[in-house]
Amino acid sequence: MAQWTLVSAAPELKREQDHLSTARAALARMREQTLALKVQAHDPISAEHLARTLHLRAASLQDDPSTTLFFGRIDTDSDERWYVGRRHVADERGDPLVIDWRAGMSTAFYRASRNEPMGVVLRRRFGLDRGAITAYEDEHLQDRAEHEVRSQILAEEIERPRVGPMRDIVATIQPEQDEIVRAGAEQTICVQGAPGTGKTAVGLHRAAWLLYAFRDKLARSGVLVIGPNRAFLEHIGAVLPALGEVAVGHTTIEELVASVPVRGTDSTATAVLKGDARLAEVLRAAVWSQVRPATEALVVPRGVRKWRVPAYEVNDILDELRTRGVRYDAARQMLPQRLAHAVLLQMEQAGDSPDDRVQDTVARSTIVKKYVASLWPALDAKAVLYSLLSDADELARHAQDHLTPDEQALLVWPSPPRSKGSARWSRPDTVLLDELADHIARTPSLGHVVLDEAQDLSPMQLRAVGRRCSTGAATVLGDIAQGTTPWATNSWEESLAHLGKPGSHIEVLDRGFRVPASVIEYAAQLLPHMAAGLGAPVSVRDNPGRLDVLPVQPDELLAATARVVAREVEEPGSIGVIVPDAWVDDVSKSLQANGIEHGVLGQDHGDIDHQVDVVPATVAKGLEFDRVLVLEPSAIAAAEPDDRTGLRRLYVVLTRAVSALTVVHAEPLPDALTP
Template sequence: MTVGISKQDEILYLNKTLDTIKELLDKFGDSSYERSNDIKSDRRLLWDSIKELDEIEVQHFNQNLAMQEKLYLNNIEKIKTLRNQLNSPYFARIDFKEEGESPESIYIGIASVIKDDFDFLVLDWRSPISNMFYDYEMGPASYTTPNGEIKGEIVLNRQYNIKNGEIKFIHESNSSIHDEALLSVLGSNTSDKMKNIVSSIQKKQNEIIRNDKTKVLLIQGVAGSGKTSIAMHRAAFLLYKYRKTLKAENILIFSPNDVFSEYISDVLPGLGESNISETTLEDFYKSFLPSIYNYEKKNDYLEYIYSEDTKEKALREKAMKFKNSIEFSNILEDFANNLPNMLIQFKDIIFDNKVIISKKKVSEVFLNKFKNVSFIDRIESLKGNLFAQVETKYFVQAKNKNASDFGYNPFDHGNNIQSYLKEEVSKQVDTMIETINPVTIYNYLWRDISKYTKLNVEEISDFTIKNIQNMNILFEDIIPILYLRMHMDGFKNYKNIKHLIIDECQDYSPLFYKLISKSFRNATFTILGDINQKISNDTNIDKKEDIEVIFGEDNTQIVSLTKSYRSTFNITEFSKNILEFGEPIEGVERQGMEPQVLENVNIEETILEKIKEIKESGFESIAIIPKTAEKSKELFNLLKDKIEDLNLIIDDNSHYSKGISIIPSYIAKGLEFDSVIVPDCDKTYSKDSERNLLYTVCTRALHSLYLLSSSEKSILL
């Protein structure tokens, strides 16, 4: 069906669509009400009849209840999506003329709207036919179906801004995503939650989102290139395409912190999908490591990195550079592989004061027969093998002689000699094994580190051992210890996770990726980050190819996004000049005011003055971004009585909301604001190694950027 192209035709079609959405809301609302009553009734019936039902009947009842509840929750999700669609049911239209056919009008929205079970008024943006909107301009176009490629041409291409069920404007163009519409989106104010970008996805972004063939997709994207949005939209696409086998609980995102997790929490629900699971590194390791130690938190670690220089800090930076290197990753791997030889002292298996199995034989069984399984599994396999040998050699003797001569007690083993023999073998093997504490094992590595490297790391070794002796585990030591723990126990395979998203990938070590690749063996990956935004030159991944080596070149595809859509052209150009080297950066042609660098000013007065100017310009989201949390607290105490509803965000318990916030540099990472004020752009940023951090801070701004200094400006500008 082809819809007319006049404004009146469009209004009529919109009204028809809105009427259908209202009908669907009534339908699903009634269905949900009835199903809710059915669930309540069935629960009451089960409770009243529980004593009269047998186990099979109770199981059947529970299965039926679970099915009813699942359908009810699905209805609730559908109602949420429909309510969103009442506000804006679609954002685009293409008229596609298939070869030999009449043109057909295709309206595209966040989810399909279907009238009478067969009339598609709106198509889901993830559908194959909708893909043409993102990939083609006016003219020849095609899309792929299970039956093959459908060819034709796009004869009309429109975009809409619909709010509260009313058409605000219509853009018509011969390009795939119209520049005017894109600039309109980019020029709007930001919010306290990341928004979906379905109406402005660019062609290259679309290719990444719809890539479902690559095991590991690595996205190197400059600040503001939309890489996190792309990862979330890719998750939505995979949930749509593989909806029969992939559910929200099968996707996990490694988030840099809880503030960021909250910031992205509306994206998938806004696309009609349930939220996926999320975790931070700290959440992930908690259940694996001994609780008797003090583990440094990530934010405390970052605060330390960005604090004043000291002799100890210089040593720690040297240690971090080594511990986060590929060389150390390989050292730890070799060390872990040799653990069995270190942790077990082989002994004879003895019964009745006689050697039944020699320690040489025990050693041969352990080292050769079970060498391809984890240490813990090898121990259990060894016990089983030795018991079988003892049973064969000794069981007949034990039955024919007075069993008590061998330590057997019928009151302990219920007249079961085999049970006694099995327990005795297990006890004797346990005496061979040193108590397994991954922190202790890690300490052994540093005690003997000279065996594994030719580098002079004695000072680093002493520093690490001293901290462990004081029961303090530094942040950079957590992943190595976790790796040893998992290597000893056997890497758990999180089979339920079928897709894993890792954000800010440049801030994780090579060892982290080894650990992840072994723990999520069934998963595909979206790994995203920006080498230009590395925490420190002394830490972590140096180049994107480092990750490719770990996962394997055949499994990995690297994609680069060089265009920044977040900031004005002026801010992008200013920010990229802070970097001496790094990935190329291209700004979008959205002009704005030049960033202001203000030297020798009163910081408090200037902040208040600039906030007034920003508000008068109509901008709502303002971030004051000092380098550290300590400086953030100082500024907050200085300004809290002078700025209404001022937010202080310094840890994962803080809540980010729209308005004016003070937030340290490392927590602001990944967020965006209408305006940014940098209150300490002086000698605070004085080292080349801090260029990445200052660049990251500046690229949080969409529309305006102010860099203040109470003395001379930073030498990095």
Template sequence: MSAADVDLTRELDAERAHLVAAREALGRMRARAQHVLEIGSGVSGDAYAAERLGFALTRRVAELADDPGTPLFFGRLDFSQPPDGEHPRCYIGRRHVTDERHDPLVLDWRAPVSRAFYQASTRTPHGVATRRRFGSSGGVLTSFEDEHLDRGESSDVASSRILTEEIERPRVGPMRDIVATIQPEQDDLVRAALSTSLCVQGGPGTGKTAVGLHRAAFLLYTYRSQLERSRVLVVGPNSALLAYVSGILPALGELDAVQVSIDEVYTAPGEPAGASDPPAVESLKHDARMAEVLHRALWAHVTPAADVLAVALGADRYTLGPTELDGVVREVLDRSPTYTGGRELVRARIAARLERAVELRRAESPGEAWVRRTARSRPVTAFLTGAWPAVTPAQVLRRLLGDPAVLAAAAEGVLDEAEQEVLVSTFRSRSRRAGWSTADALLLDELAALMERPATYGHIIVDEAQDLSPMQCRALARRSTHGSLTVLGDLAQGTTPWAARTWTDVLTHLGRADATVEHLTTGFRVPAVVMDVANRLVPTLGDDLPVTRSLRRDGDFRVRRTGDLTAAYVDEARAALGTEGSVGLIVPDAVAASAGAALTGSGLAWGAADDLESAERLTLVPASLAKGLEFDHVVAVEPAQIVAAEPRGLNRLYVVLTRAVSRLVVVHAEDLPAALAVA
């Protein structure tokens, strides 16, 4: 072994010793937090304070959990000009670790000084002399690379072995964080201020989903006190993608974000669901015009007063006539209240008018108790029942969709007669026991928000946003009245009937028309050989769609035509399992059940796309659930059927083809779509 090799071995041993010390320190930090939790659980005080303290301490213990399979740090910075108050050498990791003297052994990647790890270059070194990246396996440091920025040496994804190995490393199970490989353009988006709303247009493999989740972690770290109150909401398109990404934030030490699918955002509590709508009706219910129809239908319940309102106090009788009552209603309507809030404001103002009438006649106040009783009295309640009745979202929607005359009045000039007819006929043909459809839940949510404003979030991150309908955008917008948004998506991957053609449409419906649209067009996960095939479809998907170019020159792509489709894809799945990494068998939705039976009958163990607990390397994925997932090896079955299954089938096929991060095999019996056929 040469002297240089000996020096490198000693250097690596020293770094491993630092990792051991950091793990021991983290263990002590967790033990102290656990001790404080045990003491704090017995502290007396009011129930609310005790609950909040217990929650905070429990969370702190969970945040300090150590994953032995992952090193506590992935990088090191040696400064020639350290930032004020910082050490000349800093280790960068997923969480902050200090020794018993509270000196930092590892700095959180989100700390301001850590930004230099991602942004430093020979042109803008940020005071960094040397940047070190660590390679690891099973939680053990195996290697390191140094960039001597002070000597003009710098590397990127194309030239760094450690970066390349980390990005290309085979993956089984849920998505992992990219904290060790964040690129400068991604880092800029991750660290944008809380007040900034962003739209990130990113093609397959550009890391847009990871950017959004790391942005959530950054915001929770940087704006902790603010977001503990107002919360962060992460919205995905379906449970399969949420299951796939659910471990990212906990791995980064963040447990507070709320993660739900888009349908769960507006699920109507207490309302039975199970009905389905024909595609045309579902699309109509997702149309922004329905917001105006629902608004009219609800506020049509407010009608002019018909009678005099009278209450008694002793022998005296006090009245308000229809004109004065209608004046109160108009005053409240001018304030643009919620329906329920406005009703209670009318009640309070009527009681106040009657109180003034008593004061004028008797020259004294009847007292607060009388005013409260009067506000809840039978005459006032009877007036409200007639002029501003209490209703529920379900009552309003059932009346709207079930009565052609009611719908015609609410939809005049908004929906044509054919659209009104199909809404009513579909609703009337539905069994009452079937309950509401998913699209109905969206309409119920719109009505509920007109009645009472929903809880809002300090920041909302929404993935696959190109597939949001205008009404879904409205559901998110009203939950972000005073907060900010991170909107993630790819217009080329829009597959819903209402998928956006431009980001301007989406951002306008989200109430953030002025949000900045940023583009990520460099792919790091999907090999160029696969990306180039998928890009053949891009000219057919819409106008001016951005094209993703991959930096990766590895990977493999094959096409296999067969007369026995089932035997061929089972054979390809078996062969793929003989290689390292995860395997995704992506099939047309219509054959998913038979494909599962074929795999089982062939002795191949497999898991479902939305089964996070599955330990199987082979996952069977219906094409409609493929979005956002990735596999080392993908077997894509019968592209022609995937295209034919839905109006935007070519977009769906584009999604399917770009799920492969190492190898792609296309198996087909029918002719390939023209855009995909090899010349």
């Protein structure tokens, strides 16, 4: 980039502040006009749709006084000037005062450079404080004499302390991030992003851009964000509403497939097997085995005649329906009409002239319905899975070509419940039920799915997500080095294949904007031991951050933790105290005894409004804090089922800090972290 000039006091600054005031007044006028519109429609459904559209429009025009309406400006070589902000704002004549960051013209703000100025003469970034403009920097892109200097405003915005949920990054999107954000709606993109590269923010901003560029299509089909846990969703939940997108769903993978209460647990080996893609074939075989061959003819009395469709002809119809590539229920619903059509052909051959009404009458007759039910019964996913897991012979009948006898033994319940209603379903069972439900009836597809922390999903979980975007596209986000589940896939190519998007583009982000160099370099010592061949991220920040490693005596561990946190709360910004899961209560009680107000994050909730949060190690993934304290790394690693997974978990928790990392330990550190 070219030379940046920071200006904090000048008549030009006053003119920019006046433009902001004008834009705020225009936005308020736009919202008032929207609220004043009356719903007029010819029918209740149209009226409800219009009312919802106006409500969402008014919500998107809500001003946030803590942020500015624009954060940058570009002047072009055609004497045009564009202010780039979070949403479009126009004056009373309709002329733009601010253009949406997603508009085509805004692309130049993010991607223009001295080598490719894209028609931009000047790029201006604004320094902001609580919704006010306090300074600006100018970059003259067509002045080749200037030397490259980093933007101070950009660096300060990236490193600015925060408390509460994740915020948008529209002011700091980098060129390589912008290319991902603006990829076409039909394209599935997988982002391999090291810690601090902004992959989660990129995925969310991509969802916002897609809804802007393809609103008519995606507003109908829907956009869904899937995250690893509820704490993560609370952390990111404010980003899209801040960008004016309030109709995007957020869920976890467990919530996505929830159809029964989860009351049971599986061993690790059983859970891994239930996540294996081979189970999809076992379930498919179990569903389609329910279709029984005809052994008797269909006889349909009509008037004084009886029409007979022989069993061999019925079986030909059954075989044809099984090979049509439709779901079990769809084929089942076709069967009555196909049988009625066979009767119709016989009537025509006998000299009658029946029409479609006769065929419909035959298809709906009690005789045909009973005959269809005897050959092609209605199915319930829970009943099918219950029969497989409670009966070793039934499972073997469908799994013998796919699973070994030992693997089959892992799946069968040692003490089968009396009925499907009393079954204690496990979390992996809910994914199998979701797969079965799709074999029976097609799962509706959304327009786009953003899947974060995708490296932790099993093949069967990936299939469940893929069903939700079978006719749409996906943005897949994650980091192979952060895979911490025993059922995780080994590569993005494999994950994309299970998702139903083989061959999709994989983009690598390795420039760390959020994690400082001292923290990245410390955590990267683990990579050769748990993700060989995966390159370490590179921090591009001038501020190296702070790293402190504090050894203490075992009986001083909790007290030392409280002292460090008490010191950190004197500075602004969020603080994450990441601890082994089993230690959460003890650490929380210690902080409380020392008068330190804090929240506790868990799997099922996110309490993110405190400056200090105690975070179980298994919940830390995807979160970030200005300053992080990691308590007893060896215990965090040892809580995982194997050394490789333990080091990956540790890599995750060590890379949550934006500014400073403090490691407090009484036990020896893992060898990989020992100088």
